[in-house]
Amino acid sequence: MQHRVTEFFVGLLFGVGLILAGMTDPSKVLGFLDLAGTWDPSLAFVMGGGILVGLGAFAMAKKRTTSFLGGAMHLPTSAVIDKRLIGGSLLFGAGWGLAGFCPGPAIVSLGAGQPKAAAFVAAMLVGMAVFEIIERKQARQSAGAH
Amino acid sequence: MTIDWNHFTPWASLAGGILLGLASALFILANGRILGISGIVGGLMGHIGRPKAGDTGWRIAFVLGMLTAPVLYLLVAGPVPATIDAGWGTVVLAGLLVGVGTRYGSGCTSGHGICGLSRLSPRSLAATLAFMGAGFAIVFVMRHVFA
Numbered sequence: 001m002q003h004r005v006t007e008f009f010v011g012l013l014f015g016v017g018l019i020l021a022g023m024t025d026p027s028k029v030l031g032f033l034d035l036a037g038t039w040d041p042s043l044a045f046v047m048g049g050g051i052l053v054g055l056g057a058f059a060m061a062k063k064r065t066t067s068f069l070g071g072a073m074h075l076p077t078s079a080v081i082d083k084r085l086i087g088g089s090l091l092f093g094a095g096w097g098l099a100g101f102c103p104g105p106a107i108v109s110l111g112a113g114q115p116k117a118a119a120f121v122a123a124m125l126v127g128m129a130v131f132e133i134i135e136r137k138q139a140r141q142s143a144g145a146h
Numbered sequence: 147m148t149i150d151w152n153h154f155t156p157w158a159s160l161a162g163g164i165l166l167g168l169a170s171a172l173f174i175l176a177n178g179r180i181l182g183i184s185g186i187v188g189g190l191m192g193h194i195g196r197p198k199a200g201d202t203g204w205r206i207a208f209v210l211g212m213l214t215a216p217v218l219y220l221l222v223a224g225p226v227p228a229t230i231d232a233g234w235g236t237v238v239l240a241g242l243l244v245g246v247g248t249r250y251g252s253g254c255t256s257g258h259g260i261c262g263l264s265r266l267s268p269r270s271l272a273a274t275l276a277f278m279g280a281g282f283a284i285v286f287v288m289r290h291v292f293a
Contacts, residue, residue, distance in 0.1 A: 003177065003204060003207075004203060004204065004207040005207075006172070006176050006177055007173075007177060007204045007207035007208045007211065008207045008208065008210055008211040008214075009172075009211060010169050010172050010173045010176075010177070010181065010208065010211065011169075011207070011208040011209060011210065011211020011212040011214075011215075012211035012212070012214050012215050012218065013165060013168065013169040013172070013211075014165070014166060014169035014170075014181065014211070014212060014215075014256075015211065015212040015213075015214070015215025015216065016165060016215045016218065016219060017162045017163070017164075017165030017166040017168075017169060018162065018166065018215070019162070019215060019216065019219050019226050020158055020159075020161055020162035020165060021158070021159050021161075021162025021163055021165075021166065022155055022158065022159055022162065023162070023255075024216075024226055024227075024228055025226075025227050025228045025229060026228065026229065026230050026231070026232070027228075027229035027230075027231060028153065030231075030285055031150055031153055033281045033282055033284075033285040034285045034286070034289055035147060035282055035285075035286070036147070036286050036289070036290050037148075037150075037289055037290070038148045038149070038150040039147050039148065039149055039150055040149075040150040040153045040154055041149065041154065041156075042153070042154055042155045042156060042158075042159040043159060045156050045159040045160040045163055046159045046160070046162055046163035046166065047163060047259060047260065047263075048160065048163060049159070049160045049161070049162070049163020049164040049166070049167060050163040050164070050166040050167040050170065050259075050260040050264070051167065051260065051263050051264050052163075052164065052167060053164055053167025053168055053170070053171055053264075054167045054170050054171060054260055054261060054263070054264025054265075055264050055266075056171075057167070057170065057171030057174060057175060057264065058171075058174060058261070058264045058265045058266075060175065061174045061175055061178075062265075064175075066178070067174075067175060067176055067177055067178030068175055068176045069176050069177060069178075071177065071178045072178055073174075073178040074178050074179050074180065075174075075180070075265070076180060076262075076265075076267070076269075078252075078269060079267070079268065079269055080269065081268065081269055081272045084250050084251070084252075085250075085251055085252060085269060085272060085273055085276075086251075086272065086273070086276050087250060087251070088246070088247045088248065088249065088250025088251025088252070088273075089247065089251035089258070089272075089273040089274075089276035089277040089280070090247070090251075090276050090277065090279075090280045091243050091244075091246055091247030091250065091251070091280075092184075092243065092244055092247030092248045092251055092254060092277045092280070093247070093276060093277030093278060093279065093280025093281040093283075093284070094243050094247070094280045094281075094283075094284045095239070095240040095241065095242070095243030095244035095247060096240070096244060096255075096277060096280075096281045097280065097281035097282070097283070097284030097285045097288070098232060098236050098239060098240035098243070098284060098288070099230070099232040099236060099237050099240035099241070100230070100231075100232065101237075101240065101241075101244070102183075102244065102254050102255045103183040103184045103187060103244060103248060103254050103255075103256075104183040104212070104254070104255065104256050106241075106244075107183065107187070107209065107212050107213065108212055108213070108215055108216055108226070109216070109226065109228055110213065111212065111213035111214065111215065111216040111217060112216035112219075112220070112225070112226040112228065113216075114228055114230065116230045116232070116234065116237045117228075117230070119234060119237050119238055119241065120237045120238070120240060120241040120244075121241065122238075122241065123237070123238040123239075123240070123241025123242045123245065124187075124241040124242070124244050124245035125187070125191060125245060126241075126242060126245060127241065127242040127243065127244065127245020127246040127247075127249075128184075128187065128188040128191040128245040128246070128248075128249050129191045129194065129245075130242075130245070130246055131188070131191075131245070131246050131249035131250065132188075132191055132192050132194070132249075
């Protein structure tokens, strides 16, 4: 139960952070992505503030073998920079630039009752499900080939 | 380049960013997990028809927390500001691209952007440069080429 309370609280804290930061307002996000127009640099401060706090925390996390609540540390181990990483990130960036929503802010805006955010999140879930279907199909095919 | 001083909010954005950093710090240190929204939500989609014991509750608790944030904000400060200029078709296309792209790219603005860069991960730096670059490019094309 202690875990579920922390997870809920961290989600809440993250959501409030996104709202304060201006990330949940697509016009503000697009104002940052529009370098050639009248540019709003605010979102650089979001990233800066996040990394400022994160640097110390992740340096500490790397030295630990268990979390404060006693569970395993799930730190990513992959260091591969491949076509999947770059291609996927390019697709994501294109979608982000089209509507001004990335996953976190879209979910928060869904909670704020924005109908277009609901449409975005629904489409995003479909996109994620499509990824799972393709991955499973490929896993079956490569298993069958052996 | 002209700076948009009318909409520039350095202090609110910095404060928001610090909260995002604190949430990420708390999540990795207390729960041992990377705070990446596409991974947390995408994992739920991966469980459809193939549930993974003990891996669903934490994702749902986290998402419920996120959905509660705008309600809390509404009670304390008022409605969450949001101007969505994109049409319905664009919003749906964007959602599909973000859904597929973040799963292939193993992360989004939170997982690669904040946590990855804080971990000094070259992989996350490459991903962040790619999605920021694509975002800048698509906005340039939409606003200054086909405007």
